[in-house]
Every structure is written in structure tokens, then in C-alpha cells.
Amino acid sequence: xxxxxxxxxxxxxxxxxxxxxxxxxxxxxxxxxxxxxxxxxxxxxxxxxxxxxxxxxxxxxxxxxxxxxxxxxxxxxx
Numbered sequence: 001x002x003x004x005x006x007x008x009x010x011x012x013x014x015x016x017x018x019x020x021x022x023x024x025x026x027x028x029x030x031x032x033x034x035x036x037x038x039x040x041x042x043x044x045x046x047x048x049x050x051x052x053x054x055x056x057x058x059x060x061x062x063x064x065x066x067x068x069x070x071x072x073x074x075x076x077x078x
Contacts, residue, residue, distance in 0.1 A: 045064050046065060049061035
């Protein structure tokens with residue numbers, strides 16, 4: 001059996017550390033995307049449902065908000 005190269009172990013360790021370092025950045029990107037989506041839903045649906053002076057627009061925004069929240073709740077129900 002051939003002895004293992006000392007640089008092969010170092011290369012594996014460096015690759016493992018690089019993979020571990022990449023994971024927090026991915027989590028930050030996912031969290032930032034979720035926060036941006038929540039902000040867009042709030043600005044585009046929730047605020048018009050509350051602040052609009054037009055009753056038709058408030059009803060429409062409220063209906064859309066109900067659909068969005070219902071769709072979010074469905075995947076978590078057995």
C-alpha cells in the first residue's frame with residue numbers, strides 16, 4: 001500500500017474549511033431574500049389593504065393578502 005501524500009490531507013482540510021466558510025454566506029443570502037420578499041408583500045399588499053381610501057381597493061388588497069397567507073399556510077398543513 002502506498003503511503004498517503006502529506007499534501008493530500010492538507011488539500012482536503014482546506015476544501016472542508018472552504019465549504020464551511022461558504023455556508024454562512026448562503027444563509028445570509030437566503031435570509032436577505034426572505035426579508036426582501038416580506039417587505040415587498042407588506043408594501044404591496046398589506047399597506048394598501050389598510051390605508052387606501054377606496055373601498056374597492058381595500059377589498060381587493062385584503063382578498064389578495066388572504067390568498068397569499070392561505071398559500072403560505074398550506075404547505076405546512078399535513
